[in-house]
Amino acid sequence: MIAARPHPEQGFRTCLGILSLTRSYSAERVDAACRRGILIKARSVASIRSILQNGLDRTFLDEPSEHQPLRHGNIRGRDYFH
Numbered sequence: 001m002i003a004a005r006p007h008p009e010q011g012f013r014t015c016l017g018i019l020s021l022t023r024s025y026s027a028e029r030v031d032a033a034c035r036r037g038i039l040i041k042a043r044s045v046a047s048i049r050s051i052l053q054n055g056l057d058r059t060f061l062d063e064p065s066e067h068q069p070l071r072h073g074n075i076r077g078r079d080y081f082h
Contacts, residue, residue, distance in 0.1 A: 001043060017045035025052050032057040 002011030021030050033051040037043055042051070051057055 004043070014043075014045060018048055021045070021049060021052065029057050 001014050002008050005011040005014070018030065018034065021033075025033075029052060030048070033048050033056070036051055036057055037048050042048070
């Protein structure tokens with residue numbers, strides 16, 4: 001957060017805002033909401049608060065994984081075409 005802002009103070013205030021959410025929500029929920037926020041590139045206090053208010057921190061979210069292309073005899077691939 002701090003590195004993404006033009007001034008470190010802005011990132012610091014955002015971090016303090018997210019930490020202040022632990023007054024209303026448990027630390028585990030805030031942590032889960034932050035993980036979800038990072039995955040969907042929503043890193044503002046308002047976004048994390050929205051995730052918590054809507055209970056999205058408790059829902060399943062597929063984490064991006066590095067999948068290799070499917071290799072199969074019936075798949076021709078780009079080399080098949082001229």
